[in-house]
Amino acid sequence: MRGHLCTASRVDTECETDSDSETMRCISCKEYYSRCDAGTCKECYEEASDTEEELKREIEDLKAKVAFLRFWSPLDLHITHRSPAGPCFTDVVLIASSDDGFIGTPSVPVPAHKAVLVSRSPVFKAMLENEMEESRSGTIKISDVSYDALRSFVNYLYTAEACLDEQMACDLLVLAEKYEVKHLKAYCEKFLVSKLNWDNSVMSYAFAHQHNAKHMLETALSLITDNMDKLTKRKEYIELVEEDPRLVVEIYEAYLSKQVNTAAHKDSSSMKP
């Protein structure tokens, strides 16, 4: 037997090996495997198990902390939103309004605490701490937003949670951008990136551009430049050329730069001995 490193006694007492063949037994899944499929040594396996346990404990601790720090749930907010001066000690209301003021049905006010708004958004902080009109009147008008989006926005400031679909993610990203709520913006952007596809790529690219969503912009751009042959026939493309040709120029610049990089990569590969 060539090069067997175990002494006979070690094989008998310590090795988890099948004595009739050269297979070994995996400590994790308990299946037999051959040398070809060997993964880690025992020491690394044990270290990895310890690490995993530690990480899981850390996650439990953090989840408990989040639960502790979170304010009430959307449902609680719903229950109390009709009595803003009620037992929740709110001291400000937010009202969704269109650009034309209150034409149409006036929105139901969403009650909140100045302290919470100030702690979550530098824009609310400047607005409320500097004795501007909003602080004196206790009313903050938020333009161009639906009541549902405003309610979800305020709720997120309390709970760090939102129930998203694509429309809501766009609406909340716009609000998060406007009021500088970075955590919410990142949350919405991550959701929208997960929903990116060829069909919505041009619209998403323009949206991401408008609202400084860098990760979304890059992902959409990469999707578009991978399918340049199909681009010019699309309705969204033709509209974008009309409405914002600079954005179209940026698409072509990204495409060109990708081509140059790919060519350079091929050159350097082919030059290898």
Place this chain on the structure above:
Amino acid sequence: MRGHLCTASRVDTECETDSDSETMRCISCKEYYSRCDAGTCKECYEEASDTEEELKREIEDLKAKVAFLRFWSPLDLHITHRSPAGPCFTDVVLIASSDDGFIGTPSVPVPAHKAVLVSRSPVFKAMLENEMEESRSGTIKISDVSYDALRSFVNYLYTAEACLDEQMACDLLVLAEKYEVKHLKAYCEKFLVSKLNWDNSVMSYAFAHQHNAKHMLETALSLITDNMDKLTKRKEYIELVEEDPRLVVEIYEAYLSKQVNTAAHKDSSSMKP
């Protein structure tokens, strides 16, 4: 060569094995190891790596959430505590007082928001929502507590963070128990359990008993019953017999139950074929 499961071509192309011996190379630490020290198969290694990455991402997400949900830092609270009606929109103050009222130096009031107190503690919730004296006056007197402990307590309600030593952990555990702030109680208890030793075991046992700290109680009791031969000579033991003999009875009961269990375990072991 006995039972080698790899075909020649697989050995050349896929196996990370040393061709001159029966050793394998660990995918994780890159060291060679023998069959005796084999840990996992390759598939389990890859799964474990993916899991670890996922757990780490989850931890990052949770940490960002905690940072978002946390209110200001202790330092901020310190800066603003002299102007409770200032730009922080606080609507209540907490005052540390001894049992005799304000004899001695009156404490500096610690400003807070009713909404935060109510959201963190069922006791504050009942107190402030039911129009009790505290709600009307905007002043909550907290008896038998130092200013520092009160300040740390309020700060924890905003940030889920506290800087603990053993005295502070005891003080905060008492407050957490009184105002039913479970998260803080668990945090202090965990800290105190980590500081348990033979010297402080009897005191800790009595403290844990008094404040319903179950995990601390069990750990202290286990430490004591492991050292029964040294117990009766201790000053703390003699004092406890004087002050609260029922607690001493519980120690003996735990000791007895441990002995019975150990004996039963030995019996069942010796009866095995």
